[in-house]
Amino acid sequence: MPRLRFLRSPAAVRTVALVLALAAAPLIAAAPAQASPTDLGSGFEWGVATSGFQAEGPPPDSNWSRYVAAGKTHDEYGSGPDFRHRYVEDIANAAAMGVQVFRFSVEWARVQPAPGVWDEAEFAYYDDVVRQVRAHGMRPMITLDHFVYPGWVADRGGWSDEGTVDSWLANAERVVRRYAGDGTNWITFNEATVFLQKELTFGGISLAAAPQMLDRMVRAHRAVYDLIHRVDPAAQVSSNVAYIPAAMGAMDGMFADRVRDKLDFVGIDYYYGVSLDNITAANAVTDAFFDIRPQPDGIYHAAMYYARKYPELPIYIVENGMPGDDGKDRPDGYTRSDHLRDHVYWLGRAQDDGARVIGYNYWSITDNFEWGTYRPRFGLYTVDVLTDPTLTRRPTDAVAAYRDIIAANGLPDDYRPMARQSVCSLVDPPKSCLNPPAVPGVSDTGSAASTGSR
Structure with missing residues (x-):
């Protein structure tokens, strides 16, 4: 998930948001009302996601295990959720929801613990993850x-x-040749x-x-894209972008624009x-994040934005989800199932308006x-993780949702968002501010729940 550390303070965010918004606010015009989206279309894929570390x-030696050991993180790692030994349960839980795509990572640090050394026991674990x-x-x-x-x-x-770059590609080739085919799709770098x-x-x-790191990731992506398509021409390959409101032009220039011809779809978080x-x-x-x-x-x-750009x-x-504060309900009453339905609603609206949206992964299982x-x-x-040694998986309200x-491959005809529509969205200014899509039966600034919470 993305972080906004380049905005150095809350005051900076407020200043940028208010200046841009106040400049455009008098020009807000509602789009014509449309029917509520229902079916997302044949071939649309629903998924869940997770990642290795x-x-x-408990992780093998890596950059991140060292960051934790050095005290650079808020929490110690401890046991983690233990997908390493509970993947059968997590995969079954995903399948019980009807999920069609299961996203996970093959950890380089786990399968190649030393130069030239490959851990076949760890590859056997990933073999079974793929098999499951x-x-x-x-x-x-x-x-x-x-x-x-x-x-x-x-x-x-x-x-x-x-x-x-060469070390990364050597690992990537082993992973690709081992798991390519039978419909496997690929993300090269998560949020470069x-x-x-x-x-x-x-x-x-x-x-x-920093510039060299970006250059090297671009080279590695371009090379592995070609490798994947040699091994499995039908595979779909991308590198998901972290969507930072009002900043994607600059963000894309660092990586996505440089590999545009080596993407089979735009992956958005x-x-x-x-x-x-x-x-x-x-x-x-x-x-x-829970206070956002x-x-x-x-x-x-x-x-x-990406339908116009690419x-x-x-x-x-590739990722969308709502953070809770250490398991507590949100003070405004907005639930994980509300959040899920509302985002699916707006994806349907994007489809209605011409965006070719082909899939959705919930972050995380x-x-x-x-x-x-x-x-x-x-x-x-x-x-x-920190308080329950049994690491019991307990379903949230969003599982049933x-x-x-x-x-249903979508939402009921009469569904209206629980969260109110934003006033002058700056996700993609100025278009997102000047031309907000209308919600049928709801005022420009209202919602089915009037305040966006219950």
């Missing part, structure tokens, strides 16, 4: 790099080292620009080395919006280690 349990996913009728979506690399790569300088930001934040690279009436994204500066007011209509504007590519929402802390809870299934959405 965040969920597997396919046996339950789901498509694997495999992430090759979710922010983590082996400790021996860190010893050589991580992405500051020119040799990391956020990967860069995290390495800067936690000391994996210096600021001077959407979590937060910014608007005239919602500047709570400033809380991301301090990692208080959700802005579901922003996913519409994110999809429309019209040749379909769009897949269980609560996990959110890059330094267990406090933000994103899971469809809650796991109390997702099951119903998948069964």
Whole structure:
């Protein structure tokens, strides 16, 4: 999930949001009312996601295990959710909802613990993960790099080292050749620009080395894209972007624009919006994601942004979800199932308006280690890693909601969002502010719940 550390303070966020919004607010015009979206269309895929370091349990030596050991994170890692030994249960839980895509990562640090050394026992574990996913009728979506690399790569300088590209590609080729085919799709780098930001934040690279890290990730992506299509021409390959409101032009210029011709779909991770009436994204500066007011209509504007920018590519929402505060209900009463339905509603609206949205993954199947802390809870299934030694998976209200959405391939005809539509969304200014889509039967600033909460 994205962080907004480049906005250095809540005051900076408020200033940017208010200046842009106040300039455009007098020009807001409602779009014509449309029917509520129902069926998302044949071929639309519903998925869930997880990642290796965040969920597997006690990790091998890696950049991230070292960040934790050095005390750079809020929480110690502990047991983690233990996907490493409970993957059969988590995959079965996903399949019981009707999920068609299961996204996970094959951890480089786990399968190559030393230069030239490959751990066949760990590959056997991933063999069974893939086997279980396919046996339950789901498509694997495999992430090759979710922010983590082996400790021996860190010893050589991580992405500051020119040799990391060749080492990364050697691992990627082994993984691709082992799991390609039978419908497997691929994410090369998870949120490349956020990967860069995290390495800067936690000391994996210096600021001077940042351009080289981006250049090397671009080279690695382009090379592995070609490899995947040689091995499995039918595979779909992408690198998901973290959608940062009002900043995607600059973000895309760092990575996505440079690999545009080596993408089979646009992968979007959407979590937060910014608007005239919602500047709570400033809380991301301090990692208080649970204090950010959700802005579901922003996913519409994110999809429309890429539909205009990359019209040749379909769009897949690779991550979307709502963080809870350590398992507590939101004070405003807005639930995980409300959040899920509202975002699906706005994806349907984006489809109605011409965006080729082909899939959606919920982040995540269980609560996990959110890059330094267990406090933000994103899971469809809650796991109390720090307090429950049994690591029991407990379903949230969104499990039943997702099951119903998948069964219907969308929402009922009469569904209206629980969260109010934003006033002058700055997700994709100025278009998202000047031309907000209307919600049938609801005023421009109202909602089915009038305040966006119950």
